Amino acid sequence: MEKHAVCIPFPAQGHIRPMLNLAQILHSRFDFHITFVNAQHIQNTLFQSQPPSTNSSTNTNTTFIFESIPEGVDDPENLLSVIDSILTHRRMELPLRELLSELCSKDDPLNPPRGPMHRLPRPPVTCMITDVVMTMFALDVADNMGIPAVVLETASACGSICYLHLRELFEKGIIPLPEANCLTNGYLETEIDLISSLRGLRLKDMPTQLRTTDPDDMMLNAAISCTLNAIKSKAILINTFDSLDQDVLEELKTIISPNICSIGPLHLLAKDIDPTSDDTNLAIGSIFSSKNEDNECIIKWLDLQEPSSVLYVSFGTIAVINQEQLVEFAWGLANSQHKFLWVVRSDLVRGGEASSINVPIEFEKEIKGRSLLVSWCDQERVLAHPSVGGFLTHCGWNSTIESISSGKPMICCPFIAEQVTNSWYICNVLGIGMKMSEDLKRGEVERVVKELMEGMKGKEMKKKAMELRNLAIEATMSPYGSSFVNLENLVNDVYNTAHTRKYVKFSTCMPETSK
Structure with a gap:
């Protein structure tokens, strides 16, 4: 059985970059087929000046394909609008279900695939890797279709454990802030004693989503909801390494059930992948490096x-x-x-x-x-x-x-x-x-x-x-490094799980969501 991962990043550069690193590692080091699902405006932006080989309709390398789904908002560059679409309306859910249904189904003369998909034969999906923000709808899709899902947490380990405790702070009445002047009256100096691995942490050191007086604040509720969704997944991947965050990682493993995998630094794991080995790797290397000439001038200045x-x-x-x-x-x-x-x-x-x-x-x-x-x-x-x-x-x-x-x-x-x-x-x-x-x-x-x-x-x-x-x-540059071993173990676990699950074909019957 061939391995095939569908990767779903949140549409912001700080989220796309680590997901792309992870996808490239799985593709080059673990022989995964990759379907990288961008939001439509990100796809257009990333590839408007890139080689034609990056496009799913023209790419001759069918083992790493870029697809896209619409955001369902008028202004896709407004991240707050995109978050609202994901959190409240789940407008990206149906397009994702349709895409995954085509990826998981065998050739069916009565149900031919749409768009360029007929030119791109790919094995059934082994797993989904979703950004933590996209868990608002992606995990439900994966679960309904019988696809093992893991979450890529693009925040730090210390940030992740703080997000995990926001709900408890909410239930204790510590957040949202009792009144607006709590921002300036010393209230934020309150020490948080819930996280044993972060002794001395204060409210002012917690993620800023809690700095609101509104219990219905979208960003606060998004932070809480995404974390609660993530812990329903098979594993949570964090872009760190064991010896950097040992105490925090150990505490995370004691309070939530998914496997916590430190698999970073991802950019180091991806460092020795030859960017010229095929069209896709070459294109990936150029996605965030469209100003190479300017960069060479910068490096030459640093050399002096x-x-x-x-x-x-x-x-x-x-x-x-x-x-x-x-x-x-x-x-x-x-x-x-x-x-x-x-x-x-x-x-x-x-x-x-x-x-x-x-x-x-x-x-x-x-x-x-x-x-x-x-x-x-x-x-x-x-x-x-x-x-x-x-x-x-x-x-x-x-x-x-x-x-x-x-x-x-x-x-x-x-x-x-x-x-x-x-x-x-x-x-x-x-x-x-x-x-x-x-x-x-x-x-x-x-x-x-x-x-x-x-x-x-x-x-x-x-x-x-x-x-x-x-x-x-040490964690990344040898087959015995902790991050490499953690990722290898995860790949084997997901691969074995995929053997025991059956895919559920897409149905037009959608769960009820807010309109």
């Missing part, structure tokens, strides 16, 4: 710098600041007198023009010749470069695990969701980061940059970060 002399600065793909914060932050970097590489997205400033960012002319003159501002870079390559000595980050988990894998200490500037939990964990448990105040004032920015790049604390954090880097490599 002294070892560990450059601070890499990036706030990820979603975080926004206002113009005043931009100016203060920029001058803080400049006043530190350290070299930096700063990714300044065109939409970084809230309410600003989408096509440009306005930094003071005096600032540009001050940093000329010693720093670089760019709109995009290949973050994995930049963090791995020996000239980079530290990372000022929003603490998204992809960025965090990439920084750890490269042995880079961090300045933590979290914005939303479990980024604040990651920041607390980086600083208080791992000891490889320092927290920067939220107002982004120039004096504070200058202080933390100097401390990281030249201070004693920065040197200590660098040493610890390098130790964790070595452990990350």
Whole structure:
């Protein structure tokens, strides 16, 4: 029996990237057929400038296929609208059922497959891998059709265990916040004693979805519901490694029944896959690297710098600041007198023009010749470069695990969701980061940059970060590494389960959902 995984990421880059890494690993290392199901607008965006071989209708490699399903919203780039569609209306459920029905059914002259599917023969589906957000409908589809399902949790282990306890905090009346001034009156300093592996954690260190007074808040309820759905799956996969999060992983295993599998860092597991081995791998490698020429210029600039002399600065793909914060932050970097590489997205400033960012002319003159501002870079390559000595980050988990894998200490500037939990964990448990105040004032920015790049604390954090880097490599770069073994065991388990289950053909009788 051939192995065939259907992968369903949430339509945001921070969720697609690890799912794509996992799919590529399963495809190249474990001989899986892959059907990668994007939301329609993501499919259009990712492949509008990509080689024709990436498209399911023209791809000659039938073992890794990209498909798409509609989001069911007017503005698919509005993530809140997409989440509402997934959480409340489940508008992506029917298209997914139809797609899976075709993938699971044998040739039937009375029921020919739609679209290009007749050109792409694939074995029956062995398992579904769904993003934790997509569990709102995907797990029901898998269960109804007899398909084993596992969940990819794109948050950190510490973020995951916090999400798991939101319902208990809700039931105890701790959240939602009793009143609006709880944001400023010290209420968020309340210590959480529910998580033994995260001693000293406060409400302010929990995911920001809890910072609401509305019990019907969509984001709070989405966080609770997605977690409760995830624990119904066969396994939960986390992009981490055993020695990084041992205490948290052990606690997770004692409080929920699904198998908890640490299978990261995924980008390291995928590192040695030859991108030129076939059309699909080549296309995958180019999906998030459409600006390769610009990136080569960045790498050449880094090549000219002294070892560990450059601070890499990036706030990820979603975080926004206002113009005043931009100016203060920029001058803080400049006043530190350290070299930096700063990714300044065109939409970084809230309410600003989408096509440009306005930094003071005096600032540009001050940093000329010693720093670089760019709109995009290949973050994995930049963090791995020996000239980079530290990372000022929003603490998204992809960025965090990439920084750890490269042995880079961090300045933590979290914005939303479990980024604040990651920041607390980086600083208080791992000891490889320092927290920067939220107002982004120039004096504070200058202080933390100097401390990281030249201070004693920065040197200590660098040493610890390098130790964790070595452990990350150990977990992924050999067949005996913990993450490789965990993934191999999961593959065998899912494969054996698939032998014992029967697929249920799609029916037009849908469960009742909100309209």
